[in-house]
Amino acid sequence: xxxxxxxxxxFSAAAIIGKKEFMGLTLKVNEQVLIPRPDTExxxxxxxxxxxxxxxxxxxxxxxxxxxxxxxxxxxCRDGVxxxxxxxTEALKIAKENGQNLKxxxxxxxxxxxxxxxxxxxxxFDGIFSNPPYIPTKDIGGLSREVKHEPRLALDGGTDGLYFxxxxxxxxxxxxxxxxxxxxxxxxxxxxDILEMFxxxxxxxxxEVIKDYGGIERALYCRKK
Numbered sequence: 001x002x003x004x005x006x007x008x009x010x011f012s013a014a015a016i017i018g019k020k021e022f023m024g025l026t027l028k029v030n031e032q033v034l035i036p037r038p039d040t041e042x043x044x045x046x047x048x049x050x051x052x053x054x055x056x057x058x059x060x061x062x063x064x065x066x067x068x069x070x071x072x073x074x075x076x077c078r079d080g081v082x083x084x085x086x087x088x089t090e091a092l093k094i095a096k097e098n099g100q101n102l103k104x105x106x107x108x109x110x111x112x113x114x115x116x117x118x119x120x121x122x123x124x125f126d127g128i129f130s131n132p133p134y135i136p137t138k139d140i141g142g143l144s145r146e147v148k149h150e151p152r153l154a155l156d157g158g159t160d161g162l163y164f165x166x167x168x169x170x171x172x173x174x175x176x177x178x179x180x181x182x183x184x185x186x187x188x189x190x191x192x193d194i195l196e197m198f199x200x201x202x203x204x205x206x207x208e209v210i211k212d213y214g215g216i217e218r219a220l221y222c223r224k225k
Contacts, residue, residue, distance in 0.1 A: 010145030015029060023041055023076070032094060034065045039212040041072075047221060048072075051077055054126075061085065063085070063131065064095050066095055069131060071102050071104060073129070087115070116168075126176075128181075129183050131184070137158060169197045177224070186219065206222055208220070
């Protein structure tokens, strides 16, 4: 009855039962994190295929939330190590549990901090992931009830929804090795603006826009020159 009442209030089934399947893995989730979506699996699977035979990779996930992207990558790229960053200590508790459950604790560091500001100058990676907040502030009120129950910090991307992409275009390359990759998810209709933003930065090449299961442009993959 308690579960039914939470469902009536608009909470997602995953948030209520406390778990979600992602990349063939069972992850712990709750109301403090964004619930992982199948749309994210589409582009992450492709990146994993690119790098699963590489050794010694060091990657980072900005705005890691439940840790889904980072633990998914490290689970299938078994020689890699990573850093997961989130501003929310509550989200990092969930991410840490997921790392423990999937037995990758010795290969991952969970770091509390404000996006790129959480990196030290000497933090240099082979790849950086991010599924940042990308909903324009004015559109938050029109979201479904399920999504509204997810953390606003994980949804609100500023006036035009592109706030965090500007940060990445400006500063992510400082923390990538030459040839290192950047893989970022975005919202419907944002592909053109984000692609132009990263091209104008003149720091990246090999651009690829990846579509989700519905054929919608969902993520950008590129590499540092």
